[in-house]
Amino acid sequence: MTVVVTAENGVATVTIDRPEALNALDVSTLTELRDRLGELADDASVRAVVLTGAGEKAFVAGADIKYMSGLDPEQAKGWGALGHEAGRLLETMPKPTIAAINGFALGGGCELALACDIRYASARAKLGQPEINLGIVPGWGGTQRLARICGLGAAKDLVFSGRTIDAEEALRIGLVSAIADPVLERAHETARDLAGKSPVALSLAKRLCNLTLGLDHAGGLETEANEFGDLFASEDAKEGLTAFVEKRAPNFVGR
Numbered sequence: 001m002t003v004v005v006t007a008e009n010g011v012a013t014v015t016i017d018r019p020e021a022l023n024a025l026d027v028s029t030l031t032e033l034r035d036r037l038g039e040l041a042d043d044a045s046v047r048a049v050v051l052t053g054a055g056e057k058a059f060v061a062g063a064d065i066k067y068m069s070g071l072d073p074e075q076a077k078g079w080g081a082l083g084h085e086a087g088r089l090l091e092t093m094p095k096p097t098i099a100a101i102n103g104f105a106l107g108g109g110c111e112l113a114l115a116c117d118i119r120y121a122s123a124r125a126k127l128g129q130p131e132i133n134l135g136i137v138p139g140w141g142g143t144q145r146l147a148r149i150c151g152l153g154a155a156k157d158l159v160f161s162g163r164t165i166d167a168e169e170a171l172r173i174g175l176v177s178a179i180a181d182p183v184l185e186r187a188h189e190t191a192r193d194l195a196g197k198s199p200v201a202l203s204l205a206k207r208l209c210n211l212t213l214g215l216d217h218a219g220g221l222e223t224e225a226n227e228f229g230d231l232f233a234s235e236d237a238k239e240g241l242t243a244f245v246e247k248r249a250p251n252f253v254g255r
C-alpha cells in the first residue's frame with residue numbers, strides 16, 4: 001500500500017507513501033490514489049481532505065520517470081487520463097481539499113497540489129513543472145491550472161523554463177496561500193475549521209467557485225444568484241443565520 005488514509009473528526013489525511021522514490025507516482029500508487037479519493041468524495045462523514053507526502057523530503061517528486069520512459073503514445077494517453085481522474089476528484093469532490101506541501105512538489109506532484117482547493121508549503125518546499133527538461137510537457141493539468149491560479153505569465157515562465165522555485169517565490173506568485181511549519185499541522189488546522197462549517201454551504205461554495213473554470217461570467221453570476229436563493233431552503237442556512245442572531249455557535253446537520 002503506497003497511499004495511506006487516516007481520518008479523525010471529519011478530516012481525512014491522504015499520505016502518498018513511496019519515500020524510496022520521493023513519493024513519485026507509479027501506476028499502482030496513482031491508481032490507489034484515484035480510488036481512495038473516489039471513496040472519500042462519497043463518504044459523508046469526511047468533511048475535508050488533506051493531501052501530503054510521507055517523509056521529510058518530498059510531497060510528490062512527479063510522475064515516475066522510469067515508468068514513463070517506456071510508454072508509447074497510446075499508453076501515455078491512458079497515463080494522462082488516470083492522472084486527470086485523480087486531479088478532477090480533488091478539484092470537484094463536494095468538500096475542500098488541501099495540499100500540505102512538505103518538500104519537493106515537481107511535475108505531477110505540483111499538478112496534484114494545483115488540483116487541490118488550498119495549498120500550504122513548508123519553508124523547505126520546492127515546486128515546479130520540470131517536464132520540459134525531460135522533453136515532455138505537463139500532462140496532468142499543469143498547463144491549465146497553473147495559468148488559472150497564478151496567471152498566464154507565471155505559468156509560461158515555469159512551464160517553459162522548467163525551473164524549480166522555493167516556497168517564498170511560490171507564495172509571491174500565488175501558487176501557495178501560506179508558508180508554515182509543520183505544514184501538515186497548518187493544513188489540519190484549516191481542515192478542522194472547514195469541517196465545522198455547513199457541508200451544504202461549503203460544497204455549494206466550491207461548486208460555484210469552480211464555475212469560473214467553465215462558464216461565462218454573466219452565466220456564473222446568474223447561477224450563483226439562483227443557487228444562493230435555493231440554499232435558503234436548507235436547515236443549515238436557517239441554523240447558521242439564527243445562531244448568529246441568538247449569539248450562539250451554530251450546530252450544522254448537513255441538510
Ligand code: DAK
Nearest residue numbers: 021022024061062063064065076080106107108130138139
Ligand atoms: N520518478 C522516479 N523516480 C524518482 C523521481 C521521479 N519523478 N524523483 C526521484 N526519484 C528517485 C530517484 O531516482 C532516486 O532513486 P534511486 O536512484 O535511489 O533508486 C530517489 O528517488 C531519490 O532521488 P535523488 O537521489 O535524485 O534525490 P536528490 O535529493 O538528489 O534529488 C530531486 C531530488 C527531486 C531534485 C531529483 O530526484 C529529481 O530531479 N527528480 C525528478 C523530478 C522531476 O523531474 N519530476 C517531474 C517528473 S515528470 C503526461 C503525464 C504526466 C506527466 C507528463 C505528461 N502525459 C500523459 C502527456 C508528468 C510528468 C512528470 O511528473
